[in-house]
Amino acid sequence: MIGLARLVGGARTKFNRMLHFPATEKNKGPILEVLKKALPQDREGLALEVASGSGSHVTHFAPHFPRLTWLPTEIEDRNLQSISAFIQHTKVTNVKEPVILDVTTDPRGWGGGLGEGSLTVILNANMIHISPWDTAVGLFAGANYLLKSGGYLFIYGPFAIHGSLTPESNVKFDQYLKSQDCRWGVRDIDDLEKLAQTNRLKLHQMVDMPANNKILIFVKES
Template sequence: MSSRAAVNVMRSAAAERNKDHIFQVLKEHLVSDSRLFALEVASGPGQHVVHFAEHMPNVTWQPSECDKDSLQSIAGYIAAKESKNVLQPVFIDASQPLSKWAGGSLIPQSCDLIVNINMIHISPWSATEGLFKAAGVLLKPGAIMATYGPYMINGMLTPESNVRFDQSLKERCPEWGIRDTADLEKLAKENALTLEKMVDMPANNKVLLFKKTSQ
């Protein structure tokens, strides 16, 4: 990465650690040589999307954020990596109606993949509701939404480190917290999605894979 471009980027140590682990899951479940379109909701600094794009050149990636500094950082990573298959980031506040996402430019059933990393537990529940409602509209039938982070499983939160993490999140903001997969499954069903698979990941995280039904 050039020093000029690096001025405009932020770096997440967690993203560096988990980006390849998440990529391996995506690669396994997105087997195609065709041209595909993927939307990343809440792209953070931008490390994930440029890494995914480098290793999945047949996929056009649309990153997004609601934070101004993160939007600048994503653009900086795209420039520094000279990513040809990553579009410029767009503003998306997942808690807002889909009509306000990216200025209303997103097309129903245009996404082969939606990716959402480390947002659900550090945002209000309304953001998760918005994410699932949008996925139900934007995903093609049979397409996948992958979410990554820590989760409670049917009312049980383990290990103890995740319990402490959940407490610290709620202390920072009462609207934050580790979500229960049972609640996410219910939300998915309301939006024509089904939880297909849970993949265990390092550091007590998981990738949840939701598939859009044929409706």
């Protein structure tokens, strides 16, 4: 009985590390629908999720793409623990244990050295507007080095379009972000397209999403 109590207590401790963000729970379904339309289910290879947050996204997406192996990443320890807890809780088999990743570092060292052209997919949600611009620069540099030709970079979040930010709720959100850190803010797709052009990526599609967000789909050119 003591051994069983210890086992149950240990399991509870692991699952208690799971973080739950309401926005993530709301948007994971719509994001999955976009991924399913853009990616054939028989697509093979390695998919890297940059800034995985709690781990709810990657463990929700991975079962729908059984021939992709997913590698979640984070920079905060509590998020890394949460991702591991989600993997254990969901028992998903094609998600690797998370690794620490700072996207402003040399992409040759990402994931312990993934190798040039080793990725089929890079997915990033809700990062570049709540972090310095350097993270966007690093994300595209990483996509340039790590994505194979024809690989996809998906970016989810709010965006300004050709200098115009709508609706008013996004304007207020942008103001709030900048009040927290002057380096933060909603990014304009024009600026992201410039980054793409210098990193052998092309904006393939922009998809409207709930809550005034969008998904930008970039494709790695030959």
